[in-house]
Amino acid sequence: xxxxxxxxxxxxxxxxxxxxxxxxxxxxxxxxxxxxxxxxxxxxxxxxxxxxxxxxxxxxxxxxxxxxxxxxxxxxxxxxxxxxxxxxxxxxxxxxxxxxxxxxxxxxxxxxxxxxxxxxxxxxxxxxxxxxxxxxxxxxxxxxxxxxxxxxxxxxxxxxxxxxxxxxxxxxxxxxxxxxxxxxxxxxxxxxxxxxxxxxxxxxxxxxxxxxxxxxxxxxxxxxxxxxxxxxxxxxxxxxxxxxxxxxxxxxxxxxxxxxxxxxxxxxxxxxxxxxxxxxxxxxxxxx
Amino acid sequence: xxxxxxxxxxxxxxxxxxxxxxxxxxxxxxxxxxxxxxxxxxxxxxxxxxxxxxxxxxxxxxxxxxxxxxxxxxxxxxxxxxxxxxxxxxxxxxxxxxxxxxxxxxxxxxxxxxxxxxxxxxxxxxxxxxxxxxxxxxxxxxxxxxxxxxxxxxxxxxxxxxxxxxxxxxxxxxxxxxxxxxxxxxxxxxxxxxxxxxxxxxxxxxxxxxxxxxxxxxxxxxxxxxxxxxxxxxxxxxxxxxxxxxxxxxxxxxxxxxxxxxxxxxxxxxxxxxxxxxxxxxxxxxxxxxxxxxxxxxxxxxxxxxxxxxxxxxxxxxxxxxxxxxxxxxxxxxx
Numbered sequence: 001x002x003x004x005x006x007x008x009x010x011x012x013x014x015x016x017x018x019x020x021x022x023x024x025x026x027x028x029x030x031x032x033x034x035x036x037x038x039x040x041x042x043x044x045x046x047x048x049x050x051x052x053x054x055x056x057x058x059x060x061x062x063x064x065x066x067x068x069x070x071x072x073x074x075x076x077x078x079x080x081x082x083x084x085x086x087x088x089x090x091x092x093x094x095x096x097x098x099x100x101x102x103x104x105x106x107x108x109x110x111x112x113x114x115x116x117x118x119x120x121x122x123x124x125x126x127x128x129x130x131x132x133x134x135x136x137x138x139x140x141x142x143x144x145x146x147x148x149x150x151x152x153x154x155x156x157x158x159x160x161x162x163x164x165x166x167x168x169x170x171x172x173x174x175x176x177x178x179x180x181x182x183x184x185x186x187x188x189x190x191x192x193x194x195x196x197x198x199x200x201x202x203x204x205x206x207x208x209x210x211x212x213x214x215x216x217x218x219x220x221x222x223x224x225x226x227x228x229x230x231x232x233x234x235x236x237x238x239x240x241x242x243x244x245x246x247x248x249x250x251x252x253x254x255x256x257x258x259x260x261x262x263x264x265x266x267x268x269x270x271x272x273x274x275x276x277x278x279x280x281x282x283x284x285x286x287x288x
Numbered sequence: 289x290x291x292x293x294x295x296x297x298x299x300x301x302x303x304x305x306x307x308x309x310x311x312x313x314x315x316x317x318x319x320x321x322x323x324x325x326x327x328x329x330x331x332x333x334x335x336x337x338x339x340x341x342x343x344x345x346x347x348x349x350x351x352x353x354x355x356x357x358x359x360x361x362x363x364x365x366x367x368x369x370x371x372x373x374x375x376x377x378x379x380x381x382x383x384x385x386x387x388x389x390x391x392x393x394x395x396x397x398x399x400x401x402x403x404x405x406x407x408x409x410x411x412x413x414x415x416x417x418x419x420x421x422x423x424x425x426x427x428x429x430x431x432x433x434x435x436x437x438x439x440x441x442x443x444x445x446x447x448x449x450x451x452x453x454x455x456x457x458x459x460x461x462x463x464x465x466x467x468x469x470x471x472x473x474x475x476x477x478x479x480x481x482x483x484x485x486x487x488x489x490x491x492x493x494x495x496x497x498x499x500x501x502x503x504x505x506x507x508x509x510x511x512x513x514x515x516x517x518x519x520x521x522x523x524x525x526x527x528x529x530x531x532x533x534x535x536x537x538x539x540x541x542x543x544x545x546x547x548x549x550x551x552x553x554x555x556x557x558x559x560x561x562x563x564x565x566x567x568x569x570x571x572x573x574x575x576x577x578x579x580x581x582x583x584x585x586x587x588x589x590x591x592x593x594x595x596x597x598x599x600x601x602x603x604x605x606x607x608x609x610x611x612x613x614x615x616x617x618x619x620x621x622x623x
Contacts, residue, residue: 081478
C-alpha cells in the first residue's frame with residue numbers, strides 16, 4: 001500500500017511540471033534572490049515576471065524552458081542544506097506539504113527567510129500570486145495575473161455552475177484504483193463543472209476504492225487524467241464493465257494529467273476542457 | 289587498565305591502524321560535500337577564522353555535526369550489534385531485530401500524521417518512545433515465555449506487528465506524510481546538530497564503560513549459560529542490563545538518524561575476523577570500524593549525486609550486504 005502512496009506523490013510531482021507565458025523579464029537588480037522549492041512555485045514566479053530571480057529549485061521544475069536551466073538543490077524528500085547556505089538566498093518559497101518539514105525547520109533555524117506555499121484551492125492560487133508578487137517586487141504584474149485568473153474562473157463558474165449534475169468517477173490512479181474526495185485539488189473541478197462525486201464523503205482525500213463500489217455508483221462519466229510523462233501510467237480498462245452507464249455509452253473523458261494536477265494559472269485550461277467535455281456528455285444523456 | 293591490556297601483542301598494530309584510520313576519516317570527510325569549499329578554506333575555518341560567514345555556517349553547523357554524529361552513530365550501532373551477538377550467542381543478532389526500527393517507525397508515523405507543527409522536537413521524541421515501546425513489549429513477552437533465547441524471535445514477531453500498525457495508519461493517511469515517513473525510515477544525517485552528537489556520545493560512552501566493567505562476565509557467557517553461572521555470573525541480570533543498554537543506544541540513534549540497517553550486523557563480523565571473539569577487543573574494534581564506516585557512507589550519501597542526497601540506509605544496506613557476502617565467501621574458502 002505504501003508503494004501506492006509513493007506512486008501518487010510521484011505522479012503528482014511529475015504533473016506539477018510547469019508552464020507559463022514567458023513574461024517580460026525585467027532587470028532584476030535590487031530584487032530578492034529566490035529559492036523556489038516546487039515546480040508550481042517556479043511557474044507562478046515566471047507568471048508574474050519574477051522567473052529571473054529564481055536561483056535554485058527542486059526536481060521536475062521543467063517549464064518554461066528557462067526553468068530547466070535553474071540549478072537543482074533537492075527533491076520532494078530532501079533539500080541540500082549546504083547548497084542553500086552557499087547560494088545565500090534572500091527568500092525561500094517552500095511547498096508546505098510537498099517539502100520535507102525537518103529540512104525546512106533546519107533552514108529556518110539557520111536564519112533564512114522561509115515563506116510557505118500551499119495552494120489547496122483556485123482562490124489560493126490567486127492569493128499566492130499576489131503574495132509572491134509583493135515578495136519579489138512584481139506586485140503590479142502579479143495583481144494583473146491574479147485578477148485575470150479570478151475573472152476567467154468566474155466566467156467558467158457562471159457558464160457551467162448551474163447545469164444539471166452528472167455522476168462521475170474520477171480515476172487518479174488505476175492500480176490500485178484510486179479516486180478523489182472532499183478536500184482534494186481535483187474535487188474543485190468537479191464542483192465547478194456540476195459533476196457529483198459518489199466518493200465525496202470518504203475519509204481520505206485520495207481514497208482507494210474497489211471496483212464493486214464503483215459499479216454501484218452508476219457513474220455516467222469516467223474522468224481519466226493521463227500523463228504523457230510517465231511510461232508506466234496506464235488507465236484502467238473499463239471496457240469489461242459495460243454495466244456502468246459511462247462504459248456502455250462510452251462517456252470516458254480523458255484529460256491531460258500534467259495540466260489538471262498543476263496548482264497554477266494553467267489549471268483553468270484543464271477546468272474549461274473538463275467542463276466542455278462534460279457538457280457534451282450531458283447533452284448526450286439528455287438526448288438519449 | 290583493561291583498555292591497555294587489549295592493545296598488546298598482534299592486536300597493537302591492528303588497533304593503532306584502526307585509530308589512525310578513524311582520525312583520518314574524520315578529517316578527510318569534512319572536505320566532502322555539495323557546497324564547494326576548498327580544503328584550504330576548511331583548514332582556515334577550523335584553525336583560524338572562516339573566510340566568509342557562508343563557510344562558517346556550512347562547516348560548523350552542517351558538516352562537522354554530520355561527521356561527528358555519523359561517527360558516534362556508527363560506533364553505537366556496531367557496538368550494540370557486537371554486544372548482542374556475544375550476549376545471545378547468535379551471529380544474526382542485530383539491534384534492529386528487537387523491533388526497534390518498526391517501533392520507531394510507528395512513533396514517527398503517528399508524529400508525522402498527527403502533529404504537523406514542531407516536528408523538529410516531536411518526531412525524534414515519538415520515534416524514541418516508539419522504539420522503547422517495542423523493546424519493552426519484546427522484553428515483556430520474552431519474560432512471560434521465561435526464555436530469553438526467544439528474545440530474537442519475539443523481536444521479529446513484534447517487529448511485524450508494529451509494522452502492520454504503521455502501514456495501516458499510513459494507508460489511511462495523507463500521501464505526502466506517508467512518503468516522508470517511508471523516507472525517514474531509510475535514514476539520514478541531514479537533520480543532525482551538535483546537540484545530537486553530545487546526546488549520542490553520552491549513550492555510546494555509557495555503553496563502552498559498562499562493557500569495560502563487565503567484559504569478563506560477557507566472555508564467560510560465550511561459554512554457555514551454565515558455564516557462566518558456574519563461574520559466578522548472574523546470567524539473567526547481566527543479559528537484561530546489556531540488552532537494555534543496546535536498546536537505549538539504538539533507540540537514541542534511530543530517533544535522530546532514522547533507520548540505518550546492517551551496520552550492527554556486519555561490522556562485528558568484520559572485526560571478529562581481525563581481532564577474534566573476545567569481548568573487549570571486539571567492542572573497541574567494532575566501535576572504531578563502525579564509526580569510520582558510517583562517516584564514509586555519509587560522505588557518499590551527500591556527495592555522490594550532485595543535486596540530491598541519497599538516504600544513508602540505502603547505502604549501508606547495499607554496501608553492507610555485498611561486503612558481508614564477500615567476507616563469508618572468503619572465510620568459507622580459507623576456513
